[in-house]
Amino acid sequence: MKRMRLGVFEVAGPQVGGTLSWPHPRSASIRYREPGYWIDVARLLDEAGFDFLFFADGYGYPTVRGELHPLSPAGGINFPGIDPAYLIPVLAHATKRLGFVVTSSTGLDHPLQTARKFATLDHLTGGRVGWNIVTGASQDVIARLFGHDAMRRHDDRYDQADEYLELALRYWQTGWDDDAVLEDRDAQVYADPEKVHPVEFEGDHFRSSGWFAVVPSPQRTPVLFQAGTSARGREYAAGNAECVFVQGTTVAATAANVADIRARAAEQGRDPESLRIMVGVSVTVGETREAALAQRTEFDALQTDEVVNVLYSGNTGIDLLSLDPNRSLEQLADDPSAGSGGTGKAGQMGQSNIDRFLPKDGSPAPTVRQILDQLKGRGTRGFQVTGSVTEVANELESLMDETGLDGFLLEPIFAPTDLEDFARLVVPELRRRGRLPEEPSTGTLREQLTGAGPHLPADHFGARLVR
Template identity: 40%
Template sequence: MSDTPSSAQKRIILNAFDMSCVGHQAAGTWRHPASQASRYNDLEYWTNLAVELERGCFDTLFIADVVGVYDVYRGSAEAALQDAAQVPVNDPFGAISAMAAVTRHVGFGITAAVTFEHPFLLARRLSTLDHLTQGRVAWNVVSSYLDSAARNIGLDRQIAHDDRYALAEEYMEVTYKLWEGSWEEGAVLRDRTRGVFTDAGKVHPIQHEGKFFRVPGFHLCEPSPQRTPVIFQAGASARGRQFATRHAEAMFILATSVETAGALTDKIRSEVAANGREPDSVKIFALLTIITGPTDEAAQQKYAEYLSYASAEGTLALYGGWTGLDFSSLDPDTPLTAVANDSLRTTLESLAADGDTWTVRDVIQKRSIGGLGPVLVGGPETIADQLERWVDEGGVDGFNLAYAVTPASTTDFIDFVVPELRKRGRVQREYAPGTLREKLLGDSSGRVRESHPAAHWRQHYVGRESVADASHSSPFG
């Protein structure tokens, strides 16, 4: 077989899914002797991971985040704390520069919630990292779903689900104005002879006045390699998909099977086209956890071993936060029913998408490892066959691969599955040149496409006052 994907074989995009914490999607496995999850405070843990991902030609390291705690289960955060279920949790931005310094190509998807940070400040943080990584940054846009987070910034409770997306729409407008419409091309001169670093006539205040935000000034950073970082999003509800299909360049889905993935990806691409964008302008990733080894039998033995470390309490703490339901109050064998609330309201809907009935006991048995996504177990050929089905029949472009035990799950995938996928011509052997956007979408400019809403603000400065227009003449002549 060819070593590079043919036009008939879509390249499979690989993202590692992690979080700046001990327990991410696999509750309890931090106790496994091979786990280094408790080293999350150690910078070398992250730099080693980045180097390992680049060895496997992964496209990105996607770092999730929450700024609240999972305290719905039994009305307390005790279970989450005992099992380190996404708490303690560090800021996802901290390790990015160090990881970029030891790699050249792998991208970094960083989660930041629009509900808890002003867009003027976040735009600067993301531009800074886009500069320091030479254009390898993506922003995973989320609207936080935990009441505990809302309370700690002074709100009584979380902003209502659909209202969060209304705020998010204006948030995106502000950041796009800052990134695309504040500094003209050629504004930065670096002219040592004339002593002019920036032409103030080409820098423009965005003069934004909206319902949620007032930002009169200009962006503090000069244009970064991508200007707008690659936009990641995980909208799953109808309102969330509406937002994602308008803004996202990569979208994450929760699907329990190839069949549900196929129906969902068809719907997403139809909605992308309805928003006036090219259907291929959004790459779609499914969340999976893969446990592999040299043979199917070895992988199954490893899975059984990992399950022996899984924590039922930690799993239910996580699912309590994701669904807003206190699982301790439910009969463990009664079928679960989705409830409309302001949490991740599609979590239980995704479990039942194939017509399956799930109980609390099923969640513990099937998702103690894997969290929000399915677990695939098998040797290299078995896993490669399944991944190809998800892509060819399920319509996804790639995967967010969560770990069961870190970094062993990643190393196993690189050592066992990546060579098989390369043999089939389904994953890259080397990186394409350019920014993360160029690598993911194949767009040579490295900038958002004209069909993307950010492009609307590229000429926002035309006819608007510049910093030079607003200044006064120097008293020194």
């Protein structure tokens, strides 16, 4: 029986998922600026046996027609937020085994800055950190914020990300020999200079020449996560990621994406089963089905078309409310700039959230009205599971068995009470069924997720880099 991996998807902001929930009494997420709030969440997950706490992050925010929609700040829709990376050392100090994953883009900082940050975090957490590699989000917003002349095209960003990761890996993997650090007080020698090596790199996007001044951390390289279900995203994940976060739309689509990523990984000489592939899920559980449905109804009552539109436009550049509600997204072919308020950004951001509504299996594409209805109360979340303890456990098991997934990232609609309910009610049931171990795993994040050693596996290209 396959063991279930569990993470929690969060943001250091009023709420996760781009939906509206922070005003509800069950939610305490408006305390996101308080370290004590996150310490309580991290300890809950640590003791319940979760594998990691995942922080999405970025500089972007939702816009409609190039302007910050008033509902974004008024409703707290993916705006505002703080940098979650600074929380991680605090949370690691307050926990024993929980891993921490944070998003960092390949489109802004130089790879040296990212390598230094994650090596530092890996030291401060005792090897419990992961890097969620993204090529960017809200790219039109980022281009304006950072003074770029133009937004880089979707697939071009992945080409840059290939090079970005390789250079970061060269710092981590080749800069220091395993036995370079001596810390010999008597000889007054900290490190053997013959075992500290320069990194020389000349690429199309980045250059670097010099020494990486951070000693090898417990994992050397943080656990590599990637979230992207576009064709280019799946190819990138298959070659680079150790844990992949796929979009949860339908069971069939998820199963196809899981199989595709594993097949691509095998083609690149990697063990396809070594990848941990997970999907987001919002779980509303109660002592009874009726109690769970009542909670979910209260959440759904807060959602509107305007909330959906603010989020979707920020993610894809498409203003749904400006389109004909009775036609599909194929109407953008008539005027590609129409859906993005004349900015021409449609199709270069949030590609997965566009492709999902343009089916290629011959089935009819949903209308804009149907898209709004489908996303209402869901936002960027994955699967929605509501019911009693038995019903929730059954559905999670079924999703794993039917898709080949390795586990789930919980996306709470009411944080942290949804997580408390899951830890109290569902975790014991999953343990009883053998899906979770009686005693949570320990060690570095990579050891906990893979059951292997703390360093990159031999079949990952980063482990084979030479000076």
